[in-house]
Amino acid sequence: xxxxxxxxxxxxxxxxxxxxxxxxxxxxxxxxxxxxxxxxxxxxxxxxxxxxxxxxxxxxxxxxxxxxxxxxxxxxxxxxxxxxxxxxxxxxxxxxxxxxxxxxxxxxxxxxxxxxxxxxxxxxxxxxxxxxxxxxxxxxxxxxxxxxxxxxxxxxxxxxxxxxxxxxxxxxxxxxxxxxxxxxxxxxxxxxxxxxxxxxxxxxxxxxxxxxxxxxxxxxxxxxxxxxxxxxxxxxxxxxxxxxxxxxxxxxxxxxxxxxxxxxxxxxxxxxxxxxxxxxxxxxxxxxxxxxxxx
Amino acid sequence: xxxxxxxxxxxxxxxxxxxxxxxxxxxxxxxxxxxxxxxxxxxxxxxxxxxxxxxxxxxxxxxxxxxxxxxxxxxxxxxxxxxxxxxxxxxxxxxxxxxxxxxxxxxxxxxxxxxxxxxxxxxxxxxxxxxxxxxxxxxxxxxxxxxxxxxxxxxxxxxxxxxxxxxxxxxxxxxxxxxxxxxxxxxxxxxxxxxxxxxxxxxxxxxxxxxxxxxxxxxxxxxxxxxxxxxxxxxxxxxxxxxxxxxxxxxxxxxxxxxxxxxx
Numbered sequence: 001x002x003x004x005x006x007x008x009x010x011x012x013x014x015x016x017x018x019x020x021x022x023x024x025x026x027x028x029x030x031x032x033x034x035x036x037x038x039x040x041x042x043x044x045x046x047x048x049x050x051x052x053x054x055x056x057x058x059x060x061x062x063x064x065x066x067x068x069x070x071x072x073x074x075x076x077x078x079x080x081x082x083x084x085x086x087x088x089x090x091x092x093x094x095x096x097x098x099x100x101x102x103x104x105x106x107x108x109x110x111x112x113x114x115x116x117x118x119x120x121x122x123x124x125x126x127x128x129x130x131x132x133x134x135x136x137x138x139x140x141x142x143x144x145x146x147x148x149x150x151x152x153x154x155x156x157x158x159x160x161x162x163x164x165x166x167x168x169x170x171x172x173x174x175x176x177x178x179x180x181x182x183x184x185x186x187x188x189x190x191x192x193x194x195x196x197x198x199x200x201x202x203x204x205x206x207x208x209x210x211x212x213x214x215x216x217x218x219x220x221x222x223x224x225x226x227x228x229x230x231x232x233x234x235x236x237x238x239x240x241x242x243x244x245x246x247x248x249x250x251x252x253x254x255x256x257x258x259x260x261x262x263x264x265x266x267x268x269x270x271x272x273x274x275x276x277x278x279x280x281x282x283x284x285x286x287x288x289x290x291x292x293x294x295x
Numbered sequence: 296x297x298x299x300x301x302x303x304x305x306x307x308x309x310x311x312x313x314x315x316x317x318x319x320x321x322x323x324x325x326x327x328x329x330x331x332x333x334x335x336x337x338x339x340x341x342x343x344x345x346x347x348x349x350x351x352x353x354x355x356x357x358x359x360x361x362x363x364x365x366x367x368x369x370x371x372x373x374x375x376x377x378x379x380x381x382x383x384x385x386x387x388x389x390x391x392x393x394x395x396x397x398x399x400x401x402x403x404x405x406x407x408x409x410x411x412x413x414x415x416x417x418x419x420x421x422x423x424x425x426x427x428x429x430x431x432x433x434x435x436x437x438x439x440x441x442x443x444x445x446x447x448x449x450x451x452x453x454x455x456x457x458x459x460x461x462x463x464x465x466x467x468x469x470x471x472x473x474x475x476x477x478x479x480x481x482x483x484x485x486x487x488x489x490x491x492x493x494x495x496x497x498x499x500x501x502x503x504x505x506x507x508x509x510x511x512x513x514x515x516x517x518x519x520x521x522x523x524x525x526x527x528x529x530x531x532x533x534x535x536x537x538x539x540x541x542x543x544x545x546x547x548x549x550x551x552x553x554x555x556x557x558x559x
Contacts, residue, residue: 152410155412155413156399156403156409156410156413157410159399159413162391167388169381170389171389173379173387174400174401174456175403176374
């Protein structure tokens, strides 16, 4: 793996790490497996791209993307809590609906972001080389999101979100409407995913309706790798682990794609297979470790 | 202060499994009443508590707590008036949160929650004092996760959490049934101290007739969704387990006789 490939992988890891933090919130904290993210990631990208090409400030476009993601997540959560649709199914319904909505937003399957202002401009203006600008901006955003989510979960409201995933009966008997909390949590999660999508689009120079495919798998892979490698003893640590897991995941993929054994090379289309193997490895590694130690 | 008027609840209504779980229960508890509730399996004890707490809505009847008609209130809204301890020690607390975090959640029962710190440093002093009352040494373990505690410790903590904000009604649903004898005696002692000491209006379900007689100032026996026996003050104090069993069989016998009359 070349130095630039490694930098690229870390950069990807950071920006998709924001998505992984969102996935951690639903998947682990709220115990709400949410596939909406496959639609809300391109939703964020689409909103941001259209906003920028219409002349809006790129930072403001991130805010719009975030709000769009929150709304998408709330739809899923409302389908589940008010209309009793199974959470997985509810999220799939929102996801496929978002496919059409995203094409409507972009008035086509994609929007190019070439020669328009992006969130990287101020950083480049400060003298950071263009190929490191992504790394710097994403590190700042990922750090802010991480700090924000850890702060939030320590508040009265955040503690209720934690308890809702842990013991809904208990928190209801303490006077909390768990349905509202699930709407809030799934909304917040998808807001982060959309933010991640908006940043990705600005970095790669285009928003594309297909860019969300496999988001949930990448998110889960990051979460599970993070938990296995870095542990999840405290809440703060678990979220840091999700972010770091995302970086490890992208590095592992870059490594695998650069691998050459004899005449054999992986194709980018082998990515899904590699991801599946990575997740399986991360899932069984703790078990294997325990068995080896016991012997 | 709680009034129940003609509570009726069917489960699986209209199907072959139809069960009349509450059959017109009328009940009024005075402020500070400590009522023990007994009855065989399926008598409607837990259903009665669930009806009060708002786990489901009634088919008919009216529930008022502290002068407020709560019949149509959802469970989480009723929680501002009601404290609950469940049979399963795992249900009353949050395992992945610390002791102080659990207490902080309970300290806001029924109140709006905002973006202030979940556990405030000024609360810790109070938490420590309250935990010390339990006599289990938990006051030195504020930052331990509740998942590390034993069932008895968790149940004691739940007792504290349910009563941290004075409830208008405290519902105890066989809250010692899942514990070993020594621990359950300890939890009962704590219950007695909290309920009698705080003059809390309490409905305590138990399977143990001896406990039902020893504790509280009033005893209810439920059978097939109705109140079979309702003993207050002196009548309850004189009661023995033997008499209670006899009363139970007599009441049941009458019912059987009535049934055979109807069917015959």
